[in-house]
Amino acid sequence: MLSTVIEARGLSVSIGGRPVLRGIDVAISDGEFVALMGANGSGKSTLVRALTGLRPLITGEVRLFGVPLGRFRDRQRLGFVPQRPSAAGGVPASVWEVVSSGRLTRRPFLRPLRSIDRAAIRNALEIVGLEDRAGDGVATLSGGQQQRVLIARALAGEPELLFLDEPTAGVDLANQVALAEALRQLKDKGATIVLVAHELGPLAPLVDRAIVLRDGRVAYDGPPLGDHAVPETLGGEPHTHHHGHELLQARRQHAPQVTSPLDSRPEEGR
Numbered sequence: 494m495l496s497t498v499i500e501a502r503g504l505s506v507s508i509g510g511r512p513v514l515r516g517i518d519v520a521i522s523d524g525e526f527v528a529l530m531g532a533n534g535s536g537k538s539t540l541v542r543a544l545t546g547l548r549p550l551i552t553g554e555v556r557l558f559g560v561p562l563g564r565f566r567d568r569q570r571l572g573f574v575p576q577r578p579s580a581a582g583g584v585p586a587s588v589w590e591v592v593s594s595g596r597l598t599r600r601p602f603l604r605p606l607r608s609i610d611r612a613a614i615r616n617a618l619e620i621v622g623l624e625d626r627a628g629d630g631v632a633t634l635s636g637g638q639q640q641r642v643l644i645a646r647a648l649a650g651e652p653e654l655l656f657l658d659e660p661t662a663g664v665d666l667a668n669q670v671a672l673a674e675a676l677r678q679l680k681d682k683g684a685t686i687v688l689v690a691h692e693l694g695p696l697a698p699l700v701d702r703a704i705v706l707r708d709g710r711v712a713y714d715g716p717p718l719g720d721h722a723v724p725e726t727l728g729g730e731p732h733t734h735h736h737g738h739e740l741l742q743a744r745r746q747h748a749p750q751v752t753s754p755l756d757s758r759p760e761e762g763r
């Protein structure tokens with residue numbers, strides 16, 4: 494039987510007194526690849542932050558690997574790629590330094606990098622296509638390249654559970670394909686992956702399950718519906734499992750414009 498890696502019950506979050514997540518129930522099993530979808534502002538990033546302990550809950554409970562979040566200490570089992578490139582962070586770090594920080598929790602405290610660490614860092618840099626920029630300052634990179642540095646940092650840690658918040662925003666198609674390959678390798682090793690995305694593009698074949706948020710609630714939870722964000726018609730669907738076919742039909746009837754999987758999203762100026 495598959496074990497449950499993430500379990501959230503009755504999870505509610507408010508920001509500035511405004512409810513942003515309203516009673517989310519989600520269970521994600523070992524090895525699942527889940528796409529978290531929904532319109533802008535539906536609460537996707539907030540859910541990821543709540544599940545990783547970065548956002549306090551108003552009500553509810555989260556367990557990671559069966560351990561309540563408040564008592565969870567195995568941070569090296571987690572990887573997190575945040576939404577906005579913040580790799581530079583005002584610190585004059587090189588690409589290599591930022592990516593090697595992804596190994597911090599994997600190696601003995603205060604010890605130099607071992608060859609196994611260097612190999613993981615080099616591999617991660619290669620996957621995101623930045624191996625020839627290793628010595629450059631992160632601040633000299635474009636926003637999209639900085640995003641790739643953060644992806645490499647997470648991959649270098651070889652996490653068992655990886656959260657990625659819109660990892661392909663501002664990343665060109667060739668690198669989206671490379672990212673898909675990297676995530677496939679991670680998935681093949683048994684990792685559980687939760688990905689926030691508007692468009693799946695080359696990642697689509699990896700997705701086992703889609704969870705769609707609408708206005709802070711789960712509007713759909715089941716088989717993936719296709720590449721693109723969810724049409725309005727799905728927004729009112731009750732939280733339900735295994736309705737993929739009906740919903741796919743609804744999508745065909747009401748949303749004839751299907752975005753090509755090859756569409757890549759231009760970098761967002763936010």
Ligand SMILES: Nc1ncnc2c1ncn2[C@@H]1O[C@H](COP(=O)(O)OP(=O)(O)OP(=O)(O)O)[C@@H](O)[C@H]1O
Pocket residue numbers: 508509513531532533534535536537538539540
């Ligand atoms: N730090 C914050 N301060 C104030 N409001 C916030 C903050 N973070 C999120 N919110 C609000 O919470 C709601 C959900 O935001 P969230 O970023 O989780 O949505 P999202 O689904 O990830 O959106 P997007 O697709 O635009 O990234 C939005 O209305 C947003 O304005």
